Amino acid sequence: MLIIGEKLSIIARRVREAIQQRDKAPIQEIAVAQWKAGAGMIDANIGPAEEDGPSLMEWMVTTIQEVVPLPVCLDTTNAAAIEAGLKVHNNTWGRPMVNSTSNDPERFPMLDLAAQYNALIIGLTVGRGGLPADAEERCAIAAEIMARAMETGVPLEDLYLDPLVLQISTSQDHARHVLNAVSMFQELNDPPMKTVVGLSNISNGCPKHVRPILNRHFFALLMHEGLSAAIADPQEVFETIRTLDVLSGKTLYAHSYLET
Amino acid sequence: MTFAAPVETCPGSIYSVTFGSAKALTIGGETMLPFHSFEGAAPAAPAIAYEIQDIFPDDWPETLQRVYADVCGNPVAWAHYCEDECNAQAIALRLVGTHPDRGNRTSGEAAQVVSDVLRAVSVPLIILGSNHVEKDAEVLVAAADAAKGRRCIIGKAQEKNYKTITAAAMANDHLLIAMSELDINLCKQLNILITQMGFARDRILIDPMCSALGYGLDYTWSVMERIRIAALYQNDAVMQQPMVGDVGMYTWKTKEAQAPEAEMPKWGSLDERGIAWEAMTAGSMLLSGAELLIMRHPAAAKAVGDFVAELSA
Numbered sequence: 127m128l129i130i131g132e133k134l135s136i137i138a139r140r141v142r143e144a145i146q147q148r149d150k151a152p153i154q155e156i157a158v159a160q161w162k163a164g165a166g167m168i169d170a171n172i173g174p175a176e177e178d179g180p181s182l183m184e185w186m187v188t189t190i191q192e193v194v195p196l197p198v199c200l201d202t203t204n205a206a207a208i209e210a211g212l213k214v215h216n217n218t219w220g221r222p223m224v225n226s227t228s229n230d231p232e233r234f235p236m237l238d239l240a241a242q243y244n245a246l247i248i249g250l251t252v253g254r255g256g257l258p259a260d261a262e263e264r265c266a267i268a269a270e271i272m273a274r275a276m277e278t279g280v281p282l283e284d285l286y287l288d289p290l291v292l293q294i295s296t297s298q299d300h301a302r303h304v305l306n307a308v309s310m311f312q313e314l315n316d317p318p319m320k321t322v323v324g325l326s327n328i329s330n331g332c333p334k335h336v337r338p339i340l341n342r343h344f345f346a347l348l349m350h351e352g353l354s355a356a357i358a359d360p361q362e363v364f365e366t367i368r369t370l371d372v373l374s375g376k377t378l379y380a381h382s383y384l385e386t
Numbered sequence: 387m388t389f390a391a392p393v394e395t396c397p398g399s400i401y402s403v404t405f406g407s408a409k410a411l412t413i414g415g416e417t418m419l420p421f422h423s424f425e426g427a428a429p430a431a432p433a434i435a436y437e438i439q440d441i442f443p444d445d446w447p448e449t450l451q452r453v454y455a456d457v458c459g460n461p462v463a464w465a466h467y468c469e470d471e472c473n474a475q476a477i478a479l480r481l482v483g484t485h486p487d488r489g490n491r492t493s494g495e496a497a498q499v500v501s502d503v504l505r506a507v508s509v510p511l512i513i514l515g516s517n518h519v520e521k522d523a524e525v526l527v528a529a530a531d532a533a534k535g536r537r538c539i540i541g542k543a544q545e546k547n548y549k550t551i552t553a554a555a556m557a558n559d560h561l562l563i564a565m566s567e568l569d570i571n572l573c574k575q576l577n578i579l580i581t582q583m584g585f586a587r588d589r590i591l592i593d594p595m596c597s598a599l600g601y602g603l604d605y606t607w608s609v610m611e612r613i614r615i616a617a618l619y620q621n622d623a624v625m626q627q628p629m630v631g632d633v634g635m636y637t638w639k640t641k642e643a644q645a646p647e648a649e650m651p652k653w654g655s656l657d658e659r660g661i662a663w664e665a666m667t668a669g670s671m672l673l674s675g676a677e678l679l680i681m682r683h684p685a686a687a688k689a690v691g692d693f694v695a696e697l698s699a
Contacts, residue, residue: 376620377620377622378570378574378616378622378625380572380575380578381575382575382578382579382582385578385582386578386624
């Protein structure tokens with residue numbers, strides 16, 4: 127299970143201020159905490175970054191990789207910023223991930239960048255015409271993204287399909303559609319397609335105390351469906367990962383299994 | 387038509403473990419299931435340690451005592467004999483005399499025997515308690531202190547007494563045998579507890595508890611097999627240690643190793659029976675992954691050595 131640490135997001139006030147002031151310390155502190163908590167990759171969410179996107183992404187990638195031996199997930203709709211991040215990315219500890227492409231033509235160039243820089247890429251199963259209604263629609267979009275990836279020269283093993291997690295408070299049915307989609311996506315290719323979710327989206331807008339509960343339980347169900355990766359808070363999910371690994375027989379049980 | 391064996395590579399491998407000082411011995415390091423040389427490598431061969439005791443082995447059958455007749459009343463002479471006459475790769479000194487029912491010798495006396503034996507031999511030494519859980523907790527501490535600087539293997543740490551024994555092994559830079567009783571989950575738990583104390587994961591040897599042929603060997607065998615599969619195929623870093631087979635102790639007390647020919651004529655030669663029982667048990671444990679065997683009869687050890695050579699050819 128690849129956990130992509132979600133906490134370096136411009137939406138969080140502390141991160142936004144650090145970014146605005148180009149203050150490395152908070153960024154590095156959060157990156158290190160996520161690494162120690164078990165993240166295999168760090169997401170750098172700089173938002174649309176219409177002003178100064180490229181130099182901002184360069185700064186984020188280098189700042190993170192100065193203190194953490196992990197690859198970075200480049201999270202922005204700004205293609206120039208993605209490219210700038212890919213150029214300075216240190217590949218010693220793994221390949222970078224482009225977050226993301228989709229069925230929206232404005233996001234097609236992301237695939238070219240992934241091909242050019244040999245990066246992994248997230249394919250969000252949404253298009254321009256509104257939200258997908260169910261698992262089947264998500265699969266249809268996934269198939270189109272896969273065809274486009276192959277045409278562009280991105281190997282299907284490098285594509286992580288994201289079934290678009292929607293918040294439970296307004297889209298309760300979609301929790302089930304997402305679970306079904308994760309299962310169905312895997313069957314779109316042999317070997318099975320990889321999958322990823324933005325886990326916290328399920329609890330977006332919920333009361334603070336309820337968010338971790340929704341996140342953890344949804345994550346357990348997603349793991350059972352075969353999810354490969356998640357953009358999430360590593361501290362929130364590590365218990366679930368270890369417990370599911372034991373329940374599914376992937377890891378040998380011992381009473382101190384949570385401490386390993 | 388030639389047969390091409392399907393090759394499976396595994397994500398995990400077994401830790402390579404070195405013990406002893408003047409003459410060091412390395413075991414482990416395999417990247418595949420036991421003797422599957424077609425799909426991996428075994429950088430070190432399994433090793434056999436000859437067992438000696440701190441007191442005369444009056445509970446050993448006569449056929450076995452006879453082999454060491456002139457020396458087994460004196461641990462130093464016995465150790466010399468194993469190293470010089472039997473060409474032992476390693477020696478396992480079992481401090482049975484410290485058991486409350488066998489002489490109840492003190493930790494101090496045990497430590498003295500350890501020092502004396504260490505002065506006499508250069509091959510690596512394994513120091514074993516009497517398997518009395520409470521007594522071992524103090525005896526092995528004293529033994530570990532006495533053996534400082536010689537990088538011995540101290541055994542065995544169990545769930546009920548591992549704390550002091552682990553601390554002493556750590557303080558004196560020794561390796562440790564962790565024993566659980568045919569319980570794979572307890573085996574893992576014990577390894578976790580030991581490593582949580584700061585003891586290095588790759589200085590532990592797993593003793594899953596040997597059972598003699600006909601007396602539970604299949605249970606020992608399948609636990610070992612499952613441990614190896616977890617180590618190699620699940621890449622479980624907590625289970626990747628080499629394994630120990632304490633064979634002599636469990637095989638020579640069986641009826642098959644002791645019953646006189648007059649009592650069991652259909653069983654044939656008493657001499658051969660005991661040797662066969664030890665050799666068969668040891669050989670089976672090699673197939674399930676044992677890298678270190680603690681044995682008693684030189685003929686059984688030789689048979690096992692020949693077996694390893696054949697399998698490794």
